Amino acid sequence: AQSVTQLGSHVSVSEGALVLLRCNYSSSVPPYLFWYVQYPNQGLQLLLKYTSAATLVKGINGFEAEFKKSETSFHLTKPSAHMSDAAEYFCAVSEWGSSSASKIIFGSGTRLSIRP
Amino acid sequence: DVKVTQSSRYLVKRTGEKVFLECVQDMDHENMFWYRQDPGLGLRLIYFSYDVKMKEKGDIPEGYSVSREKKERFSLILESASTNQTSMYLCASSQMGQGGYNEQFFGPGTRLTVL
DSSP states (O other): OOEEEEEOSEEEEETTSOEEEEEEEEOSSOEEEEEEEEOTTSOEEEEEEEOSSOSEEEOGGGOEEEEEGGGTEEEEEESSOOGGGOEEEEEEEEETTOOTTOOOEEOOOEEEEEEO | OOOEEESOSEEEEOTTOOEEEEEEESSOOSEEEEEEEETTTEEEEEEEEEETTEEEEOSOOTTEEEEEEETTEEEEEESSOOGGGOEEEEEEEEOOOSTTOOOOEEOOOEEEEEO
16 A cells, blocks of 8 residues: 655754755555645645656745655755745655545645744 | 635534534536544545545544535535544545546635534
8 A cells, every 4th residue: 555754744944945855655556746735724735746747846836846766755845945835744645547536645744844 | 716615614513513514616526535634643534435426435434424415515424523523624626537646626624623
């Protein structure tokens, strides 16, 4: 069965610093991978998605993620953090070839804090 | 614009009450999902539906039921609310994807408190 592990439940960076949120997945078949963001008191919003078209995926708000099959990783990065990036981030995996109602498995989330 | 709405943002109920959480999507999506979100546990799937009147159990269905009478509406029912069901509930929908690609679109969530 597929699974997702997010390393670090809380990450704190200074404004302007590099943001790196780690995600490792487990899947027996080529996966679809997602990063979602949740701002306080809101639902989840898709940041970016990997669907096998390209290993480096660019998303909204300057975020990007790189799919590394050899490392089973899909880490999220942003070169320069902004105060508005403070939120909770979820990595998620869906499985190729599953039924039309295939589930998405979410990681436990990483809370990103930005220091002024 | 894609939209998923939930009937309440905040709800307070008493132990033993029957609770209905409603979710409506306007994207003509086949699939709809109910999750609960708790700190440190991420999102856990309660139930999902891939067609009208069709439903499947997720990872934590105990204490919950669902209803999908119309394509755009998916209801979560707590038959007899208990304090351990105090949580944030999130609804999502997705198209019938090809090969499992099913980006989900989320509602704003309902924060339920059971006293």
